[in-house]
Amino acid sequence: MNQPQPRRLPLIRAAIGGILAALAGLAAGSVAAAVLGTSQTPVVAIGSAFIDRVPPWLKDLAISLFGTHDKTALKTGILVVLLALAAVGGILAVRRYWAGALVVIVLAGVAVIAAATRPDAGQTGFVPSFVAGIVALLVLRLFSNRLADLGGAEEDGVSRRGFLQLTAGVALGTVAVGALGRVVGGRRSAVTDARAALALPKPPTLAPPAGVQAAGATPWATPNDDFYRIDTALSVPLIQPKDWKLRIHGMVEREIELTFDDLLKRRVIHKWVTLTCVSNEVGGDLIGNALWSGVLLKDLLAEAGPSKDADAIQSTSKDGFTAGTPLSTLLDDRESMLAFAMNGQPLPLEHGFPVRIVVPGLYGYVSATKWLVDIEVTRFDQFEAYWTPRGWDELGPIKLSSRIDVPRSKASGGQVTVAGVAWDQYVGVSKVEVRVDGGPWQQATLATDASIDTWRQWHWSWDAQRGNHVLQVRAFDAKGNPQIEAQAPPAPNGSTGLHTVNIKVD
Ligand SMILES: Nc1nc2c(c(=O)[nH]1)N[C@H]1C(S)=C(S)[C@@H](COP(=O)(O)O)O[C@H]1N2
Numbered sequence: 001m002n003q004p005q006p007r008r009l010p011l012i013r014a015a016i017g018g019i020l021a022a023l024a025g026l027a028a029g030s031v032a033a034a035v036l037g038t039s040q041t042p043v044v045a046i047g048s049a050f051i052d053r054v055p056p057w058l059k060d061l062a063i064s065l066f067g068t069h070d071k072t073a074l075k076t077g078i079l080v081v082l083l084a085l086a087a088v089g090g091i092l093a094v095r096r097y098w099a100g101a102l103v104v105i106v107l108a109g110v111a112v113i114a115a116a117t118r119p120d121a122g123q124t125g126f127v128p129s130f131v132a133g134i135v136a137l138l139v140l141r142l143f144s145n146r147l148a149d150l151g152g153a154e155e156d157g158v159s160r161r162g163f164l165q166l167t168a169g170v171a172l173g174t175v176a177v178g179a180l181g182r183v184v185g186g187r188r189s190a191v192t193d194a195r196a197a198l199a200l201p202k203p204p205t206l207a208p209p210a211g212v213q214a215a216g217a218t219p220w221a222t223p224n225d226d227f228y229r230i231d232t233a234l235s236v237p238l239i240q241p242k243d244w245k246l247r248i249h250g251m252v253e254r255e256i257e258l259t260f261d262d263l264l265k266r267r268v269i270h271k272w273v274t275l276t277c278v279s280n281e282v283g284g285d286l287i288g289n290a291l292w293s294g295v296l297l298k299d300l301l302a303e304a305g306p307s308k309d310a311d312a313i314q315s316t317s318k319d320g321f322t323a324g325t326p327l328s329t330l331l332d333d334r335e336s337m338l339a340f341a342m343n344g345q346p347l348p349l350e351h352g353f354p355v356r357i358v359v360p361g362l363y364g365y366v367s368a369t370k371w372l373v374d375i376e377v378t379r380f381d382q383f384e385a386y387w388t389p390r391g392w393d394e395l396g397p398i399k400l401s402s403r404i405d406v407p408r409s410k411a412s413g414g415q416v417t418v419a420g421v422a423w424d425q426y427v428g429v430s431k432v433e434v435r436v437d438g439g440p441w442q443q444a445t446l447a448t449d450a451s452i453d454t455w456r457q458w459h460w461s462w463d464a465q466r467g468n469h470v471l472q473v474r475a476f477d478a479k480g481n482p483q484i485e486a487q488a489p490p491a492p493n494g495s496t497g498l499h500t501v502n503i504k505v506d
């Protein structure tokens with residue numbers, strides 16, 4: 001009996017399969033990173049985690065060896081190690097797919113964890129590594145099937161050709177996907193560069209209004225990086241300011257076409273407005289307060305001359321999202337605006353660069369169109385905006401609401417500062433009350449009223465006794481109406497109910 005000879009050729013092929021699986025995964029990861037606009041490719045994720053952990057002497061050594069190329073050297077090193085391990089995975093996968101797959105899973109897992117735990121990676125930073133892992137697993141599967149044909153039995157022309165075809169196919173696909181990643185990433189960095197080069201009118205001051213600021217409480221101004229992001233855009237629409245154009249048309253006497261430069265030549269206003277999402281649950285965090293800079297929609301619309309019969313605008317974004325907004329909310333005194341800056345910076349790409357709409361008092365889905373390119377003056381009976389046929393009301397005024405931010409789950413006995421925010425944009429908040437364990441309502445202290453269009457910070461000092469307690473908050477609007485206590489989910493027009501938190505005091 002002849003034992004089948006262990007042959008070297010399949011081993012090399014298996015290693016090639018593992019390496020190609022890894023390269024295909026990395027290429028897919030780079031596209032995912034480019035589309036999501038994150039810097040966290042798998043190699044960068046692992047590299048950053050590595051940098052955070054290496055001892056200083058090794059860092060110094062690397063810098064003295066490679067100088068300013070130390071980062072390139074690190075990335076190359078990581079790539080080499082990854083591919084070497086992937087080759088091992090490829091060889092293991094011939095006998096047992098799962099043994100090879102385990103190598104891929106561990107490598108991708110390390111990258112996912114590295115990206116997910118980085119403070120600067122954002123919420124989507126782990127996705128490229130995840131995508132890379134999935135793609136590598138799939139390609140490895142293809143190779144392990146092919147190589148199983150090749151391995152034990154007599155090697156015939158058919159299976160050899162099959163292997164070569166697969167290798168060529170995967171290699172070609174990897175190069176194509178990698179090129180796509182470069183194109184997408186390049187377009188994004190061109191827009192990022194244009195954004196960085198913009199010189200916009202600066203707001204006179206970024207200072208928040210004087211008032212209470214309890215320790216641990218939500219800050220008055222929400223930093224751009226912490227601002228909630230809600231939209232239907234899978235990849236962020238990329239618009240160069242020099243290419244941006246807005247058409248205001250429809251039921252108007254004069255159509256208007258505006259470039260970004262035209263916009264900057266107009267009178268610019270700066271205004272604090274708290275944005276809120278209709279999907280915000282009671283106690284949720286889909287709300288943020290920013291200083292917006294831009295031009296008044298009222299002025300622009302007056303120039304266009306809306307028809308007496310018009311009652312709405314339909315605003316459209318570059319990616320086709322639409323919002324329907326009552327014309328009255330754009331013409332009254334609430335200073336609805338075309339905003340190009342947020343907290344003194346050009347709009348971040350994720351928040352609508354270069355221009356979006358901000359309307360105080362309306363949920364985002366009926367007003368706050370990002371990546372704005374078109375405004376049609378029209379009538380509500382002539383169109384349906386994006387969310388209307390999807391089960392949300394045509395009109396979306398923000399509801400009076402309040403939230404407890406500290407404490408959220410536990411506290412130590414004695415004087416405890418209970419603090420949070422309350423909001424009723426374009427109406428205003430006049431009073432906030434807190435109660436403990438269903439007891440009498442107690443009045444909280446309000447921060448200075450900045451304007452009726454922003455949230456109001458509040459705090460209350462609680463003499464907390466040991467044990468489990470229930471804290472609740474309610475707000476009153478400027479006219480003295482209390483917020484709705486009955487619980488309702490976000491759909492179809494915004495949640496209601498009292499924010500209630502359970503606190504363990506020890
Ligand atoms: N182009 C576009 N603009 C949009 C949306 C969208 O899906 N696409 N979502 C809206 C919704 S539902 C909200 S709550 C706000 C959120 O704005 P932010 O992401 O800047 O916080 O944007 C609004 N503008």
Ligand SMILES: [Mo]
Pocket residue numbers: 230276277278279363364365
């Ligand atoms: Mo929203």
